[in-house]
Amino acid sequence: MSETPKLTARNVDVWYGPKKAIDNVSIDIDNGLVTAFIGPSGCGKSTFLRSLNRMNDTIADARVTGEIKLDGEDIYAGTMDVVALRARVGMVFQKPNPFPKSIFENVAYGPRIHGLAQGKGEMDLIVEKALIRAGLWDEVKDRLTDAGTALSGGQQQRLCIARAIAVSPEVILMDEPCSALDPIATAKIEELIDELKDNYAIVIVTHSMQQAARVSQRTAFFHLGSMVEYGETSQVFTNPREERTKDYITGRYG
Numbered sequence: 661m662s663e664t665p666k667l668t669a670r671n672v673d674v675w676y677g678p679k680k681a682i683d684n685v686s687i688d689i690d691n692g693l694v695t696a697f698i699g700p701s702g703c704g705k706s707t708f709l710r711s712l713n714r715m716n717d718t719i720a721d722a723r724v725t726g727e728i729k730l731d732g733e734d735i736y737a738g739t740m741d742v743v744a745l746r747a748r749v750g751m752v753f754q755k756p757n758p759f760p761k762s763i764f765e766n767v768a769y770g771p772r773i774h775g776l777a778q779g780k781g782e783m784d785l786i787v788e789k790a791l792i793r794a795g796l797w798d799e800v801k802d803r804l805t806d807a808g809t810a811l812s813g814g815q816q817q818r819l820c821i822a823r824a825i826a827v828s829p830e831v832i833l834m835d836e837p838c839s840a841l842d843p844i845a846t847a848k849i850e851e852l853i854d855e856l857k858d859n860y861a862i863v864i865v866t867h868s869m870q871q872a873a874r875v876s877q878r879t880a881f882f883h884l885g886s887m888v889e890y891g892e893t894s895q896v897f898t899n900p901r902e903e904r905t906k907d908y909i910t911g912r913y914g
């Protein structure tokens with residue numbers, strides 16, 4: 661929709677063995693805003709999200725065709741370094757999944773394997789900055805050596821966001837990041853998404869239309885593997901162009 665989208669997908673199909681889960685999806689995803697993927701269960705939101713940083717590569721019989729570019733570069737090219745790609749296009753999952761390590765080490769792990777810090781001082785700064793950005797620093801600064809898994813669910817999810825941020829990503833993919841959280845923890849993550857959006861392109865899969873309306877500026881509606889409609893969130897929710905979008909928004913199915 662803008663002149664220089666961060667990510668572009670063209671005619672993307674995703675297959676699981678003989679089953680086509682995504683059918684001919686084309687979309688531009690812009691920097692500096694939140695794009696929500698909505699649609700009924702099984703419509704392919706997560707599958708398409710995972711194709712944006714080649715997470716589907718980890719599923720044995722998954723196959724992606726079509727073209728996906730990050731800053732104009734084909735992410736499925738043979739020359740693409742997938743580890744580097746996943747640092748540039750980070751991911752936060754449905755269930756908070758901290759490593760069985762300390763809070764500090766959860767955040768330091770990525771910068772260490774990517775060689776982003778010269779020494780301890782620099783690593784300390786990277787960890788502190790990521791935890792501040794993820795809105796977790798004040799709660800954990802005096803217990804950085806405690807296990808990440810000892811935090812509450814909401815704190816664990818913010819730790820996972822800090823972990824993604826620590827390697828300076830350009831895009832953050834979030835797959836139902838609040839589905840395991842209570843309303844207070846959810847509100848905190850939504851606030852955080854709003855603060856982070858200025859610096860990243862954020863894509864969020866959500867089951868909650870209210871959440872999509874609250875946090876996103878663009879919304880893509882998926883149904884049976886196709887992207888039925890994509891536009892400004894306010895337009896999609898108040899004046900959908902497609903009948904199928906309208907039916908979903910008004911709760912006729914899903």
Ligand SMILES: Nc1ncnc2c1ncn2[C@@H]1O[C@H](COP(=O)(O)OP(=O)(O)OP(=O)(O)O)[C@@H](O)[C@H]1O
Nearest residue numbers: 676681699700701702703704705706707708719867
């Ligand atoms: N690893 C897999 N192997 C085979 N089929 C899969 C796999 N993952 C997903 N599918 C199928 O692909 C289709 C799309 O699933 P996907 O999880 O992407 O949908 P979704 O919209 O994210 O659903 P939900 O909202 O329930 O998470 C479904 O029919 C699902 O059964």
